[in-house]
Amino acid sequence: MSSTRLPPRPLLVLRSALFSLVMITTVLVFAPLVVLMVPFPFEWRYAVATRWARLNLRWLKLTCRLGYEVEGRENIPTRASIVFSKHQSAWETLALQEIFPPQVWVLKRELLWLPFFGWALALLEPIAIDRKAGRKAVQQLVDQGCRRLEKGRWVVVFPEGTRVAPGTRGRYRIGGAVLAERSGALVVPVAHNAGEYWRRRAFIKYPGTIRVVIGPPIETRGKTAQQILAEAEKWIEATMEKITTLG
Known part of the structure; x- marks a missing residue:
């Protein structure tokens, strides 16, 4: 991303401020609204929540001139599967809701304690784990994840656990792969370069088009968790080398 192609910094700040204002509001x-829908089925609550994500993606494109394109939509299976996604930004937490079928997320349970926001999250039935629990956290992921998959819901996992800067990789963690091994669900690897435009812990959003690449589903039956994780990591990181433009 050449600085000569970027709008003046004051304009970038203004656009990003406008986006953030509406996102928070x-x-x-x-x-x-989601909390008030507690008597209604999950599908209704999820539909309302995803309207928020879609609204903000469109507002992001309008204010910050930041859009995205998806390659490999044909690789999305027809049955509930597990998404292994690169994690660089807050952007993918919005976009994956628009790209994939109804889904649940793996997150730390403390988020559910936040007033209204956390309560709304809880009503979307995420996989809430205690990250301090060590091996028990993996079992929590497996137990809850299998139940969600049985209900036909997709499970989104960020195997690196935290956001990483463009051009780098985090340590891929085994939990999502253990869920895949135990459940037999397909793993759908996802690579993207959102961190080049919406950087971790950064306020400014840069204009451009984020590339999202969905890989061929990884068959998990008959494979160990280590084999599944290694196969997903190899595909994601090889694809990241192709689409990353910043080091």
């Missing part, structure tokens, strides 16, 4: 509207 809409959370204050949608989170209580």
